[in-house]
Amino acid sequence: GENVEQHPSTLSVQEGDSAVIKCTYSDSASNYFPWYKQELGKRPQLIIDIRSNVGEKKDQRIAVTLNKTAKHFSLHITETQPEDSAVYFCAASRGSAGNMLTFGGGTRLMVKP
């Protein structure tokens, strides 16, 4: 089955700096790669996703890059703000129709004001 590794497990940055979180996956058939932000005790919230036919996607301060050959994808957050502090999870799937999501181990991001 799919195995998703995520690094780092914790990340502390100064407000205004950039944050990068990296994930690798093992299943070459995976084609959907979402990133979630999770507040304590809440459901994961989708912040951006990318499919395997695209190498990069950007939404304001958030961007995701995908390298299919190397089987890794990364989340980039620019101009970080204290409200970006949360736990972030990457995930991989063969596509949502009937296929499960496999999550990475999570990254606790702390943005210091």
Add this chain to the structure above:
Amino acid sequence: GAVVSQHPSWVICKSGTSVKIECRSLDFQATTMFWYRQFPKQSLMLMATSNEGSKATYEQGVEKDKFLINHASLTLSTLTVTSAHPEDSSFYICSAPDPGASGYTFGSGTRLTVV
């Protein structure tokens, strides 16, 4: 987007009792529902996949007789934790493929505490 309603949001039960968690798809038909468990400061781990009208598929290491899953209709999937023990205390969350957004929609989660 599609909405999955999950209840209860939290429950405290005594050791040895059973607890039922419900997930309802409000504006779409969920033929598949994924059940995840999340221990404190850990990731979401898939427990089982339920499919409407058929038996659930359990992940390795998950006891099917302890975690009973029923998906009797296209809008309701339930997880029953039988004979709960303190080590079952966790955050349980369901998820279904979102037919509109081609992603996944999550329930709000259930915090189970077994005392």
